[in-house]
Amino acid sequence: MTCHKHLNHCHCTFVPSFVLNNLAKKGVNSAQVSIHQSNATRRKRKNKDVDMTTILADHSAQQMTAKGNALRQIYDCKQEYEQRVALVQEEGGPSLDDADANYAYEYAGVVRSYFENVLNRDSIDNSGLDLILNVHYGTNYLNAFWDGDEMTFGDGDNRIFTSFAKSLDVVAHELAHGVTQFTANLIYERQPGALNEHFSDVFGTAIKQHALRQTAHEADWLIGNDIMGPSLFGESLRSMKEPGTAYDNDLLGTDPQPSHMDHYYDGSSDNYGVHINSGIFNKVFYLVSMEIGTDKATQIWYHALQNLWEDADFTDAVAVLVRSGQILTKNKYVPLGTTQTIRSAFREVGL
Structure with missing residues (x-):
């Protein structure tokens, strides 16, 4: 611990x-x-x-x-x-x-x-x-x-x-x-809180895919779609593949998650956007998983989580995830080129 x-x-x-x-x-x-x-x-x-x-x-x-x-x-x-x-x-x-x-x-x-x-x-x-x-x-x-x-x-x-x-x-x-x-102990507000939510989405989807024996390409990358009742059938709470598209209806409104830093939410709702801005990092995890597989991507994210700290922000997390990619590539846990894949994914979301 x-x-x-x-x-x-x-x-x-x-x-x-x-x-x-x-x-x-x-x-x-x-x-x-x-x-x-x-x-x-x-x-x-x-x-x-x-x-x-x-x-x-x-x-x-x-x-x-x-x-x-x-x-x-x-x-x-x-x-x-x-x-x-x-x-x-x-x-x-x-x-x-x-x-x-x-x-x-x-x-x-x-x-x-x-x-x-x-x-x-x-x-x-x-x-x-x-x-x-x-x-x-x-x-x-x-x-x-x-x-x-x-x-x-x-x-x-x-x-x-x-x-x-x-x-x-x-x-x-x-x-x-x-x-x-019990690892990074990320504070539950602003960017540390968004990272906290993001890591839970990572493990949630990774475990679901693993249990269903799905590949990254077979998975739907939706969070919460199986708790939707009759009034919301066909919707979900979040999409890691396309943040901002999980729902759009009269009851819930429109999914506010951004998939790029250009649309970063800087308001005070939701503990300053912990469930909203997590979409940016969710998109990165999806992109990396599509290249190297979800289980291998999760290994990198888990390694990084153990090396983050309670007030780590997005910039900190980018640096630590890239470093984790380097370490796991050197130790042959992930394929050669993974570090470049991670950097490319972050550039795609404006980080």
Whole structure:
């Protein structure tokens, strides 16, 4: 584990706040409730994080007992806005009648296996941290989030969004925020926050492609398309191939993600654009993956993540990713010419 003076325990949500705000303006009650509850959860998290010494001590204690096998625990929130209401599934337990709990359990295992077998990482903290996942959070809650300790999934309303626990890229994306927390620890706002979101999209799509045995050329490169309910069928939340084209409809509005620095968002919404400007780096990852393959590109991005720091900006990330490409090329993990491929991709987005 990378040591930090403190951990940035971000409340990292899958659905951006501006998407929920657009839905609320259209009179979608479940969006209004979800916004209110997300704000309440953030306040609760802030109070919980006052004593960081206790949190770090708890983590260190678990490291002492870890034996390289992260265990999964699934809790049913029973439609309450509380985590860990009832433990319903533990590692090695039988399948349940609850489909959401089964999906959360299985997908957490897929994520764990990818980090272990492909990236040689022992759970999200690289020290066997147990994976805690909560399902059935609240009523018609339109989101999923990583809060610094555990994953929590809403059921959706089956109109706008369906169950978040049933989506592999949602589970992978949110657990990957934990990986970032225990490596670069990127601050969750402005360019560091956009990089934080970008790395979660990288791992989310890489794990999904790997599980489906897809090549970069076969993948759809869409994020969140499998949680879209009947009102949004055919849309997605983000497109790594063509940022800015994921959706365009009366409910959500138009996808604001830029694919080039010329259209960089410099407003204050969305923690100063963490889900918006991530599209620029998402495009770069897509371009590099199309040249060398997604798994090899992910190796470079994972190497870079371990060498970034909490307030790293886009310029810093470009330099570190290029350097990671050089190192992995020298060590024969990626093909010759990869460094030039990375530089070319960054030039294409104006970096």
